[in-house]
Amino acid sequence: MIDFARVQKELQECSRDVEKSGIKVTPKSDGCLARLIGTIPGPSGTPYEDGTFQIEITLPEVGTEVLTNLVVNYGFSSCRWHPNISSQSGAICLDILKDQWSPALTLKTALLSVQALLSAPQPDDPQDAVVAQQYLRDYQTFVGTARYWTETFAKTSSLGVEEKVQKLVEMGFPEAQARNALEAVGGDENLALEKLCSG
Template identity: 75%
Template sequence: MIDFARVHKELQECSKDVENSGIKVIPKRDNLACLIGTIPGPIGTPYEGGTFQIDITLPDGYPFEPPKMHFATKVWHPNVSSQSGAICLDILKDQWSPALTLKTALVSLQALLSAPQPDDPQDAVVAQQYLKDYQTFAGTARHWTETFAKALSLGVEESCLVLLQVQKLVEMGFLEVQVRSTLEAVGGDENLALEKLLSG
């Protein structure tokens, strides 16, 4: 069973320090097993200025099993799948310990953005580019940050709402890029966006 008392405490801890860390975790609707985390892109990296959202699902064994995390915001990084957002990070697998928290996991993800591990890649194409042509890698990573992570640098509550709207419309079969630009064009009104997408 998930230790919900602990999860609740962890969420409170995160919200106390959000001004300093920029890291936030909130439940998706009223479900404490499904959360959305946000981390700011580290300064001095191609991810600077972006806000990255992480989908978090807590397994039944939490905190004795690691949380399942993947990037909901598209990111160009050797240790994150450019397709699915899957993350290659030891503490989310065999190096997890119940002493770690959701916040420490998100801080580790932020550190991973600062210091990629191309020798243990999740995305081989990105890792190759990182190793062979860093300038092109950095340019692509910056472009993806501008395209996918800057739009979310709204307030965290607001950006989580945007993410949920985007997910809902993408699940209906529309392309993410198309969904984001349509939502932007109609001022974030989900119903208008759907009408516009359906009318082609």
């Protein structure tokens, strides 16, 4: 069983200072705390700057391990050009998400660690060998490619809320559902569309 009380507490912790940290965690589906979406801003001074990165978080369903191993699987859905993130699956190579997990870590500290990884790639311990080789051999090309991926997949739309709602309504979704979906995913129209399509 998942410790839902702990998850709720951690969601509240993240929402308390979302304006300051930019870090947000919300349930992926209504009422389901086992699958979450984390959002982190790209760090300043990196090719990921000005990007908003979505991270799929899956919590374990395994007995008592929940208290000692809260986060089992993280996958990036919007950052795929980094030596420590698989460009194919979005899997993240970060020790605290694997063998260095501690019950003292929270969802927020784990997301802060992922954000720090964006600032300081570890190409000698890669998740994606092709990206790591590019990082080591041709850093400027790596930076350009990472910026392109950020521009293409992680920039938030410049559309206002009303324009986003209108786009979703034009696709055939009821206005109230479109507004609720946009609110639930922090205004990201792609995630809102995914949420609406998944039911």
